Amino acid sequence: MKQYTPEDIEAKWQNIWNEGDHFHTDVDLDKPKYYVLEMFPYPSGRLHMGHVRVYTIGDVIARVRRMHGFNVIHPMGWDAFGLPAENAAIKHGTHPAKWTFENIDTMRAQLKRLGYSLDWKRELATCTPEYYRHEQLFFLKLLEKGLVYRKKAPQNWCPVCQTVLANEQVEEGLCWRCDTEVEQKELAQWFFRITAYADELLDDLGMLDQGWPERVLTMQRNWIGKSIGAEIDFELESPTDAGSEKIAVFTTRQDTLYGATFMSLAAEHPLVPELIKDKPQAAEVTAFVDNVRNMDRIKRGAEDLEKEGVFTGAYCINPVTGAKMPIYVANFVLMGYGTGAVMAVPAHDQRDFDFATKYKLPLKVVITPKDSDNVLDPLTMEAAYTDPGVLVDSQEFTGLNNDEAKEKIADFLEEKGLGKRSVNYRLRDWNISRQRYWGAPIPVIYCDECGVVPVPESDLPVKLPLDVKTRADGRSPLPDTPSFVETICPTCGKPARRETDTMDTFVESSWYFARYTSTHVENAPFDPQAVDYWLPVDQYIGGIEHAILHLLYSRFFVKALRDLGYLKFDEPFMNLLTQGMVIKDGSKMSKSKGNVVDPDEMVNKYGADTVRLFILFAAPPEKDLDWSDSGIEGSARFLSRVWRLVTEELEDALSPMDPCYSFPADVLENLPAEYKELRRREHACVDKVAKDIQNRFQFNTAISAIMELINFLYGNLETFKANPDGMQVVSSAMASALTVLSPMAPHMCEELWQAMGHTRRLADEPWPTVDPTALVKDEVTVVLQVNGKLRSKITVPADAGKDAIEAAAMQDEHILRHIEGKTVRKVIVVPGKLVNVVAN
Template identity: 55%
Template sequence: IFTGAYCINPFNGNRVQIWVTNYVLADYGTGAVIGVPSEDSRDWMFATKYDIPKIITLQPRDHELKLEEMTEAYTDKDGVLVNSAEFTGLDIKEAMKGIMDKAEKEGFGKRRVNFRLRDWLISRQRYWGAPIPVINCPHCGEVLVPEKDLPVMLPEDVSFDQGSLSPLASSESFVHCKCPKCGADATRETDTMDTFICSSWYYLRYTDPHNDKETFAKDKVNYWAPVDQYIGGIEHAILHLLYSRFFTKVLHDAGLVDFDEPFTNLLTQGMVLKDGSKMSKSKGNVVSPEEIIAKYGADTARLFILFAAPVDRDLEWSDKGVEGSYRFLNRVWRILGHFEEAIKAGKPDYDVTKLTKDEKELRRILHVTIRKVTEDVRDRFMFNTAVSSIMELVNAFYAFQDKEMNAGLAREVAENLIKLLAPFAPHITEELWSRLFEGQGSVHQQKWPTFDEEATKLAEIEIVLQINGKVRDKLMIPADTDREGMKKIAMELPRTQELTAGKTIVKVICVPKKLVNIVVKG
């Protein structure tokens, strides 16, 4: 419902409509939120239904969004701000700090951390889990098990019959004991602790697993921990991860570890979906791995999953996508087989100065791919874009299918292509490696490829010629041409002289590697 009222956006002074809706969460922020249709799926649908204007405020880095072409919100929280006053052009992560600084400086907002740690009921009526070290005495009440009697071990004489009680309650030898305070007959607590109790710190025990004197030696835990990279599902975000942080801070305060955060870096992986929902037996939308592997092989299934979506986003299962991955691996097999003789004849230390123009371009693409895949895998976990780069390299390799190729280059491309593809498709690459590079051991024992910076440089680039801001021509120039050189080349073009004849040239604007804009009047 539109209230008929408006508020003022304090960043730019614009009026914003105030609506009451049924999807705003009362416990999120203050319960009133600003809708950004271009970046939020629900806001997009809401604005579309009620004909509320949409404004693009975030552009991806690799292409330009246009409202008239958009059918859904751009929900990747990465890119550059647009239509954002003084923050336009800034990276979103860089801009966030400046936006909060301005809100606090001008007094209309302030930073706040929302904590989502809730009360935690740790008792479970199940066998697995650590027994709760408490004894119930009729005289003393609840009594902690003395430290000398720890750990309390799980009994083995238990029954797993269905019932409301924990299986531990069925063990007479476990339940009945003496009160450590008064010596009277007493009973043990039969609930076990939630397994999150153990998973909140067990990785720290891994640093010193055989220590029978203490939980772990301080020098060992400080050497190995905190964990460099944590990978888990989104369901861990407000349970396991927060509990682990809580435990670690307690251990730090107790002087047992020198760090107060358990994990240095977090990667939250998406789920595999089928028909728009999470795969589950109850929904009948599970895809059998055995069937996929039997028909296409394990490499195809693996490659499709890594290529189909960013690792932190949900992946929609697609039979066509699986077919595409299968066809790609077959293309790799065919092109390497086609150049098998040249690859085996090629020398690692061949003379790159003797390459043709087309061969130099293929070598440039190879080394650009090595750099891209290395950075995508090592720094960003962007497996899908890494695979995409490898596919582009294979396409460039295929352009030589009906041509002669320098044997040294054929060997260099093949060797690095197989190494780059190996983590994604380990079986076919091992077979290709043993066939083409016999006697060199497993591909998975080779050193990761390194790129030649000089080889990645373009010899020529395409720039745009504009007259008064309108594109009039495109031209190729040497990649290292400076502003003065760009201006000279552009001004000498017959097309430029034709379009500026009889007019006054006011100024020439050169944007390196992009464009030359000639401003004229008359």
């Protein structure tokens, strides 16, 4: 047999798989379906080791499920619009379209070189009109339904990327893509009304608690941030010139209303200009407002922010105490939460306490600890009291515990017309407008006569022009492209202008998994039969960094498309696996750190099977994987051992036996005991690998089980070679080893499978059937201890009782030697495991 040359063997089998679209599947109502999907890549460069890890994990799951009889869909495509591709194209002085499609060609070849069982007939690229025409249709349908709107408001602006960012794309005040400090900019933008689904997005997380990591569920719950409380009206001491008479606040702590001593407003609150008009504080407040509005909203909401504010010169009235409360503008109050106004209760809120202490504002205690006879003294308090307690100095509510008081005070406010129960969410509507070129055009026209006019469905797609030149500073060329901007109003026929903003690239990735089911359909987003059969996705795989952005947006999109009649399910991804990063030398791989490992170099040096095996074996999928040169060499050595076992050690002796072949009862009787043990280990290995992969995603322990079986074969070669009559047993074990190893190392296993004389392709083989009787041990090894210390081991029948095991142990020479001259106090027997003799 020829030497193990991965490049030749892998090219051979990849050609075989590719030529026949071997992994393409169609709807088959007679088979159970299984949809396995990895998050698709940005084609902004080449594959990195993080890609290799996620797609290898997905491929193993897909191959194992196929072998278990499922009709598996395992598609691939390209998240081809957006900043990564556009910025890279600008950097390299080329057009984003050219750059993108060249990278797609390169990355497709890389994926094929790794031997992934992908259905390439379903391939899509989100930057093609064939894809985004349907996205534009969804926009129009959602606009009709009131789930899309346009408004002018302060937005997160990245001066380097030259575009608006959604709140979720701002990380600690920085752009999530380029780490530039984000500014605030007033712009008219398009929004998806994701808040309309806030309760459903929150409640339906309960459908996912068995299939999603708890960490991701918690992150989504916190981001949606549902708060139950009350909205309370505080009358202004004097109405403003514009006619405003009150300030509405949202609070979850209406039980502390009697302790409110001042009011804090967000810098963006529309009442601020009215309150300061003609007041001596106007200039100071305006300067403060301008400064705060340019601060990052994440920093403004941080607990460690230094609290600052300025008095407006205006007052409001506490609705239950009648006290006059000064109104401040404060840097820690956000317009995006509640009403942008906060009733300040410094004795029972730490932020208010810090602010009041700094500006010498009064504290009023209205809650004290339940088990304390001493009322808290506001003059000596060093921090706010925020624990549960009993109300004091709160009129008729004094003496109630604070939870009960919340309900009764809410009733009181509603009865008196002073407020109402209310629910608030941290979640904000999704800003999808991007001031960049490389994206799907928003299908809207602006007409001086008719206003905002949706593009007629018959005119879709609104194509992104490809004959434009991008700008070095990242600004979109679309506003300066008359052939795109200038159009005719479809309503009145007069000259009009197209919208030049493009959609956030997360719109494309919010529904691509549904398009995969029917990429061949031209005049509709989906084939209804295909969508109903394949969706939702059974197993989704991707990085934890998408826990809020992509995963939340996709959940919203599915619910919105369901309500439009396109889909019949509620959640896109029933099970989620979030894999860790690939690191080297203790840190994330990056060119600047000089610790990047190039997948192509590794594949060229070791072969795809070795790279796949190592990346699965080195760490559990949810943990970070620390790249190790010695580790990948170890994986290469193991595959070489498997190769030699078939092609050298057992050459010409193996026969094309089925894995886990069911032998007649008498076959093993006349063979050495090693054969029965081999059969037991064979079935145990198949059983463990299936469970480890399907139930636990523990690929490393699955591979360890295969290694143990191969080691047993090597360790007993002399016995096996000396008994040709038992070679069928060895052949069955070898066939099982190759079958369960094949999802991880498919090329080499196919080649060795063929070398054993099999005529069928291993990729088409079913998973071996485990015989439960084969797993039963005739004998077990029992550890013998004296006073807890290991002294010996014995082999006993597997069904031996306690008395028999104890008797055998007490005859062991090592035990007898260690208890000589001592009194045996107790003998502890754990059947099948150990005997411990207690003696002194």
